[in-house]
Amino acid sequence: MNHSxxxxxxxxxxxxxxxxxxxxxxxxxxQFIMIWAPGIGEIPISFSSVNNPVEITVxxxxxxxxxxxxxxxxxxxxxRGPYGRPFTGVTGKKLIIGAGTGIAPLMPLVDNMTSAILSxxxxxxxxxTDRIKNLYVVTDDGTLxxxxxxVDALKQMDINEFDMIYVCGPEIMxxxxxxxxxxxxxxxxxxxxxxxxxxxxxxDSCSINGIQVCRDGPVFSIKDLKNMDEFGRTRLSFSGKRxxx
Amino acid sequence: xxxxxxIGIKISNPFILASGILDENGYTxxxxxxxxxxxxxxxxxxxxxxxxxxxxxxxxxxxxxxNAVGLSNPGIDNFKDEVKIALESGRPVIGSIFGxxxxxxxxLAKKMESYGVSAIELNLSCxxxxxxxxxxxxxxxxxxxxxxxxxxxxxxxxxxxxxPNTSNILEEAKAAEKSDALVLINTLKGMEIDIASKKPxxxxxxxxxxxxxxxxxxxxxxxxxxxETGKTVIGVGGIENVNDAIExxxxxxxxxxxxxxxxxxxxxxxxxxxxGLIEYMDKNxxxxxxxxxxxxxx
Ligand SMILES: Cc1cc2nc3c(=O)[nH]c(=O)nc-3n(C[C@H](O)[C@H](O)[C@H](O)COP(=O)(O)O)c2cc1C
Ligand code: FES
Numbered sequence: 001m002n003h004s005x006x007x008x009x010x011x012x013x014x015x016x017x018x019x020x021x022x023x024x025x026x027x028x029x030x031q032f033i034m035i036w037a038p039g040i041g042e043i044p045i046s047f048s049s050v051n052n053p054v055e056i057t058v059x060x061x062x063x064x065x066x067x068x069x070x071x072x073x074x075x076x077x078x079x080r081g082p083y084g085r086p087f088t089g090v091t092g093k094k095l096i097i098g099a100g101t102g103i104a105p106l107m108p109l110v111d112n113m114t115s116a117i118l119s120x121x122x123x124x125x126x127x128x129t130d131r132i133k134n135l136y137v138v139t140d141d142g143t144l145x146x147x148x149x150x151v152d153a154l155k156q157m158d159i160n161e162f163d164m165i166y167v168c169g170p171e172i173m174x175x176x177x178x179x180x181x182x183x184x185x186x187x188x189x190x191x192x193x194x195x196x197x198x199x200x201x202x203x204d205s206c207s208i209n210g211i212q213v214c215r216d217g218p219v220f221s222i223k224d225l226k227n228m229d230e231f232g233r234t235r236l237s238f239s240g241k242r243x244x245x
Numbered sequence: 246x247x248x249x250x251x252i253g254i255k256i257s258n259p260f261i262l263a264s265g266i267l268d269e270n271g272y273t274x275x276x277x278x279x280x281x282x283x284x285x286x287x288x289x290x291x292x293x294x295x296x297x298x299x300x301x302x303x304x305x306x307x308x309x310x311x312n313a314v315g316l317s318n319p320g321i322d323n324f325k326d327e328v329k330i331a332l333e334s335g336r337p338v339i340g341s342i343f344g345x346x347x348x349x350x351x352x353l354a355k356k357m358e359s360y361g362v363s364a365i366e367l368n369l370s371c372x373x374x375x376x377x378x379x380x381x382x383x384x385x386x387x388x389x390x391x392x393x394x395x396x397x398x399x400x401x402x403x404x405x406x407x408x409p410n411t412s413n414i415l416e417e418a419k420a421a422e423k424s425d426a427l428v429l430i431n432t433l434k435g436m437e438i439d440i441a442s443k444k445p446x447x448x449x450x451x452x453x454x455x456x457x458x459x460x461x462x463x464x465x466x467x468x469x470x471x472x473e474t475g476k477t478v479i480g481v482g483g484i485e486n487v488n489d490a491i492e493x494x495x496x497x498x499x500x501x502x503x504x505x506x507x508x509x510x511x512x513x514x515x516x517x518x519x520x521g522l523i524e525y526m527d528k529n530x531x532x533x534x535x536x537x538x539x540x541x542x543x
Contacts, residue, residue, distance in 0.1 A: 001439045001446060003303075011292040034301075038444035042300035078442060080305070198303045203314065204288070210276025212267070215511070230272065234294050239294045241267040241319035242326060 001036060002077045006071045007053045012127050016101070017069040020053040021077050027054055029089070030106035030191055030219045033081035034199045037067035044196045044214070045107035047082075048128070057104040057127065083199050084218050087189055092163030092177025096132075097150050097177055098167030103128055106168050117160070119150040120170070144238045151176040159185055167191070172245060178225060188222040194235055195233050207234060246526055247533040248519070250499050252477055253402030253425035254337055254363045256283035259494065259534060260518050263481050263504030264289055264341040264366060264406070267315065267512070278334035283516030284503065286330065287324070289341040289368040290357070292349055294320040304437060304446040310456035310505050312433055313449035315369060316343060321356045328360040330349025337363035339404070343371035346387070347394040347503070356398045365399060367391060367424070369417070369433035370408040370453075378451065379435075382408030385420035392423045402426070404479065409466060410434045418470045426477040428502070429466045433459055456505035457483040464496050471497025472542050487521030497539040 004021040011017050027050040035056070036042045041064035049055035058069045062145025071077055087109060096106040099119040107128055115134035120126045123143035129135060136153045146153055150173055159165065159181065167177050168191040181188050193200070194206040194213045201215030209228040211217070225231050237243050248258040262285040267273045269288045277285055297317025304311040310477045312361025318324070321342075331338045340357030342365060344350040347474050354365045369382035369391075381387055388405070395403050405421035406428035407414060418427055463482025471478045480498030485506045495499045506514055522534070531537060 001306075001441070001442050036301060036442075038442040039448075041448065056322075060348065075442060078439070105365065155400075197300050197314075200303070200305065200508050201511065202266055202303060202505070204267045204273050205272045207267070207273045210270075210272045237319075238269055239296050239317050239319050241294055241323045 001078050003076045006073050006075050006077050008073055009071060013056070013124060016057060016127055017060075018048060018055050018057045019068070019071060019077070020049075020055045022053045023082075025082060028080045028086035030086045030087035030105060031082040032199075032218065033079045034106075034196075035064075035068055036078040036080070037064040038078060039069050043068075044199055046191070046218075048107040050106040050108045057101070057107075057161075059101045065138055072135050081199065081223075083214060085164055085216065087191070087219050088164070088166040093161060095157070095159070095162040095165045097154060097165065097167045097169070097196060099150055099173045100125065100191065101127075102169030102173075102191070105168060106166055107131060109166055117150050117153045119153070119173070130241065149176065151180050154180060163187060164189065168193070171232055171235075178222060178232065179229065182226075186221070187209070189219050190222070190225060191218045192220060192231075194216070195238055205238065205240070246497035246523060250523065250534060252283070252479055253404070256337060258283045258519055258522070259463060259498075259500040260488065260515050261479070261500055261502045262515075265312075266504040266507055267462075268319070269327070271327035274327070274338065277332045277512055277515065278331065278336040280512050282336070283364070283500070284337040284339055286339040286341050286366050287331075287362075288318055288327065288508050289316060289343045289371070289468055290318045290321050290324050291316060291343050292321060292353060294323065294327060295317070298449045301447055305451065305508065306437070308456060308458045309437065309454070310508070311437060311447060311454055312432065312453035313447045313452040314513065315449060315498035321353050321410065325356075325360050326542065328357075328362060332361050339364045339366050341366040341368050341406070342389075343368040345374050347390045349393045351394050351398045354395045354399045356405070358401050362401065364402040364404055364425070365395065365473060366404040366406050366428060367395065368406050368431070369421070370406065370410065379430050379455070380408045380410055382417050385416050387415055388420035392421050398425050404428050407466075409462060414466055415470065415473055418474050418476070422474070424476075424478070426479055426499070427474070428479045428481060428483045430459070430463045433462060455482070457485050457489075459483045460489060460492075464492060465495055467498050468496040468542065471539055486542070487518050487525060490518055490522065491525060491537070494534070494537050495539070497542055497543040499538055510526035516527075
């Protein structure tokens with residue numbers, strides 16, 4: 001088990017914290033680590049910044065994330081990784097489409113050539129709106145920006161403008177973006193979120209059509225997803241029971 | 246060149262996916278069967294849905310590999326569709342099951358058989374109802390009862406996967422004598438502590454040790470059990486490359502299972518093992534794999 005010392009911890013909304021710490025191994029946009037809360041649990045978390053001190057962004061939803069979000073500067077943070085296949089970098093114009101906490105792993109891609117569609121349930125759930133200039137905000141309840149879903153904002157844009165589109169969020173949201181972009185462009189990458197127990201391609205909990213999201217992903221191109229009919233349709237629960245999305 | 250072996254079922258090469266590794270989702274089993282594995286053993290399935298232990302469920306620090314998954318599984322009734330998907334590959338699926346007593350094992354075996362599996366693998370490393378960390382496999386009377394009852398209830402071959410966490414594995418092997426094949430070995434009990442946090446690295450504290458560090462133990466048990474019982478043996482434990490597999494075969498294994506090595510080598514290990522074996526047999530003028538089984542036994 002590796003550990004580092006927490007460098008900073010900033011609360012970015014009611015239930016979300018961004019923590020920074022130094023890591024020895026290089027990290028690439030789209031990769032994740034398994035963070036250990038000793039005696040409590042372990043969860044996968046992606047990077048919202050990949051430059052040292054790297055940054056992770058945690059939303060509190062259970063005991064392990066609560067422990068991690070409350071780590072103070074100077075305390076030890078335990079992890080293994082980084083794991084996973086990163087996003088493909090491009091130099092030109094980029095569009096990121098993120099929903100909920102799925103916004104965080106897209107943040108390392110942001111530069112002055114990046115536009116973003118950020119979506120959340122409600123205004124207070126939106127994060128990182130201050131880090132992006134060309135921003136389109138969407139909320140389910142219309143408390144900020146367009147009322148609706150990420151794909152509604154996408155439909156109003158000229159996608160040919162972008163050299164690459166990157167998507168991350170709940171699978172249902174990504175499926176709607178996928179359906180819309182299919183046969184329009186091949187320059188799209190999705191970062192999949194599935195339950196992960198081992199993070200290293202052993203336990204099968206994250207698998208999609210025989211492919212391990214933790215090891216072969218989490219980033220897949222729109223072309224890869226064409227061959228995965230489990231995408232947006234079914235996955236396994238924590239026990240291994242098949243769930244229809 | 247003949248790579249076919251007979252372990253109660255005839256399989257096209259000696260390489261089988263071990264229970265508990267990438268065998269919970271039918272699509273994953275199907276992909277592995279389409280990429281060089283002669284058969285797959287499913288994750289061990291019980292009567293009802295179980296969440297298993299909280300993560301961390303694995304700990305890796307080369308060469309140590311520990312796991313404590315806690316027999317998470319969807320329950321036998323929910324597993325039917327996964328077997329069905331895996332069987333689309335046209336290759337054999339071996340159904341692994343665990344239970345607390347003979348009636349439970351039999352019920353599970355019958356259901357697995359009805360799903361179309363080619364054989365049953367009894368996971369005897371599951372917890373004994375007596376508790377105290379004891380495993381079913383360390384109770385020879387119970388093993389005998391389970392094997393006898395399952396054998397009488399299903400028509401397909403029955404394999405017993407023995408627990409190495411017992412004082413006398415030969416006694417366990419003899420108790421399981423009615424099985425069509427013995428599978429050796431399951432993980433060895435172990436644990437590690439992270440000294441920086443002063444906490445055990447697995448949420449369950451105790452785990453099962455697997456991977457290359459257990460290979461000498463697996464080889465020894467395969468050798469000893471083959472030598473003393475003459476039964477068909479399937480070897481498992483720490484196989485990382487074709488030389489390890491050949492070693493198990495020479496110790497008496499008719500086939501081998503691969504689990505932990507997939508972490509380092511990926512699913513492609515099955516195709517690599519097949520081509521490595523062909524190359525070895527070619528170089529050494531061996532035309533039939535069956536001529537290699539147990540050649541090291543003195
Ligand atoms: C993550 C993990 C889960 C396992 N789950 C099971 C299981 O459900 N049933 C079983 O009989 N063996 C299980 N095993 C044991 C393996 O099938 C195998 O006997 C052991 O790992 C030794 O082989 P290996 O070194 O190739 O992994 C598991 C092993 C690992 C690493
Ligand atoms: S999380 Fe275990 S295989 Fe991906």
